[in-house]
Amino acid sequence: MKVHPENPIAGEVFELRFEIEGSFDSEPFISFDKSNAEVLGKEEQEPSLSTTIINGRISTKKIARYFYRMKLDRAGSLRIRNIKTLVDNEEIRSNDILVTVLQERKEPDEIFLKAEVSQEQAYVGEAIRVDYYLYYRVFIRAPEIREFPKLNGFIKRFYMPNETPVRVEQNGEIYQKSAKYSALLFPEKAGELSVDALKLNVEYEFKRGNAQVFGPFGFAAGQFRQKYVTSEKVVIKTIPLPLEKMPxxxxxxxxxxxxxxxxxxxxxxxxxxxxxxxxxxxxxxxxxxxxxxxxxxxxxxxxxxxxxxxxxxxxxxxxxxxxxxxxxxxxxxxxxxxxxxxxxxxxxxxxxxxxxxxxxxxxGTALPSIVKDTGKDFQSPSQKVSVPVIPPSSLHQVVLAPIFSETLLSKFHNISFINKCLIGLHLLVLLLLASSFGRKMMSPANEFDTLLRKLRRGKINYNQFLMLIDFFRSGPSESLDDIINRMRISMEARNYLKSYLKKVEKNFYDLNAPGSTVKFDKKYIGQIKKIGPPDGYIARSSDF
Structure with a gap:
């Protein structure tokens, strides 16, 4: 359901549009309370069919559209209540619609930002798609995100937006529409959650009347100004899952x-x-x-x-x-x-x-243990130890578990527990001293800059890559996978970072190639640069 135009003018006709989709046989019956508005007439389109094939299964849906022409003679708020649709003996209730009726037509904005959601009511855990679109009627350049939405209360899955502009009609005007930020949201709690604002800085061409500004070669040159645009908050009503029926x-x-x-x-x-x-x-x-x-x-x-x-x-x-x-x-x-x-x-x-x-x-048969760990002290040499013996003649009748030769790792396991702790403590102290010295010598901004350049040139090792990812840590208990999942980059880039982490980790522990590096795909550098680096630091474009 929607009203067209969104903000009608007092005394002018507007439309209340319904679109019903599903598998139904009878004609839908729609009823609502029009308040003080006047219904002038009703139109309907011939139902259309939509066929999809998913996993070899064919499904067909019918789409019916109805248009009610309405008018309100005075400016103010119009609330359309008690909206019901009866389809195949099933009654569907819809939320009220609040319409703001203007006294006179206002001059449409040349540039504005709008958050559009797939639905404004959802269950906890149900997917909601949000796209932040930039609408513009003038020539623009260099739109830049100044502040990302926090989207608190949602599990977030970010996507690279499709920024290819398309022509659309909005409030009776033709605009170019381009996505600037996209995400899939999953509500984590019931109640009202806010899809908060995205903030952009946009350069646009400014013309004063019919005046032309000419460059040094006689060609017309436009003047550019900057505009700060902010999307309005969208409220999502979330419904709890039925606990009494939860299996x-x-x-x-x-x-x-x-x-x-x-x-x-x-x-x-x-x-x-x-x-x-x-x-x-x-x-x-x-x-x-x-x-x-x-x-x-x-x-x-x-x-x-x-x-x-x-x-x-x-x-x-x-x-x-x-x-x-x-x-x-x-x-x-x-x-x-x-x-x-x-x-x-x-x-x-x-x-x-x-x-x-x-x-x-x-x-098969597992190899027997010579000494069983009972939690008691080890027996002295004078005490007898019972050792089960497998007759050689019966060895071919059983399948024995494989026996592995002693390796460097197994030798390490044979070191006593106290010695292991001492070795680990020494290594930890050395790492802390090295980390402290390195951070004193280099500010976080320069360190992030250096690590990003190393990553681009494919000369970053395992420890350096961990330091780079650690810049995005939000808490001490956060795992590397959690950090990467929370980064505002595409799903493809997050999966690549995880696979790259596994590769450099494997190389780090490879005794045949200690300290070797792994080449990084440069196409993901831009996404990391865009969401990072630390607060207060701006990367130098000449470095990239």
Missing amino acids: KNFTGLVGHHKFNLKMDKAKFLINEPIEFSLEVEGAGALEKMDEPILFHDNNLEKFDTKSELTEISPGHSKKVFGYTYLGRGPLKIGDSSISLSYFDPRQATYIDVTLSLPALEVI
Whole structure:
């Protein structure tokens, strides 16, 4: 629903427009309380059909549009209440519409900034798309962001905006429209949340009457002025999820999602890594989803689960959980399944999804321990130690866990705990002294500048890259992944930074190439430069 124009003039006709989309058979019936306004007539368009193909499934939606011509003879506020739509015996209620009716037509702005959201009412955790658009009717150049919106109360997923201008009609005038800032927001709490202002500085061509200003060669030269523009705040009403119906298997996701388990084989040897992945794809806040527990057995040792988030399309992403287990003893788990659920905001209900789990088997015999750790003191040489013996004739009947030769890492593990602590303490003191000395010699601004140039030239090592990322830290407990996820850069750039971090970390611990560097893709330098560096520092353009 919308009013056209947004701010009608007293005594002039305006339209109240309805657009109904869905799979319905009967003609929709619309009713509302018009207050003091006069309804002059109603028009409707022939319903149109929209067909989409998603994952091989064809879905068809009908779109019906209705226009009510209205008029209010006096200026002031007009509230249209009790808006109801009856479709196939289902009543849909809509929020009130507040219209500001002007006494006379005001001169339209030549340049203005507007935040446009996909919806102004949503459930907690439901995706809301926001785009900040710059509208202009004069020639502009060099728009520059002076202050980013804080967007408190939302989980934020930023996108590189499509700044290609398009021609649009706004309040009866033709403008060029260009996106300057885009994000996907997920409300974290119920109530009213604000999509706060984006602030831009714009240079625009100024003409005084028909006067022309000519340059030294006789060509017309425009005069440019600067204008500071700010978008108006948009209030989002957020609805809590129904707690009384929330299932125990709720994943925290809102919106349609798919779950897919990938496991290459089902039979493993003892001490052989068991690796598989779970793919979750949909429109929800996958950043906050934790991995579900899939297998549990006393003979299974679970390692930390790794995860990676990738964007498929705006508002649709995929998160892959990489599971790693180790079978410490024989086990056999048959085919089974678990149930996961998400919340569907359109139906206002929880949807259960059954995930099939394949059979899992671990075979073989683990090597016996010579001494069992009982928590008591080690036995003296005079005490007898019972050692289980496997007859040589039966060795071919069992599968033994692999035995690895002693390496440098295993030698380190054999050092006593106290010596390890002393070594670690010495290293920590050396690092702190080196860090303190380096920061005294170089200001944060120059340090950031130097690290960014090193990154561009591909001459940055692991420790230096960590120092660069650390400039964007907001708290002492924030992980590197959290820091990168919070950076106001594109999803593609964030995923590249994470993969680059893994590469330089691997090189750092590679004994065959100690201290080697990894080439960095220069196309992401600009995004890092744009959101950084530290407060009060402006990067020199000549450095880049």
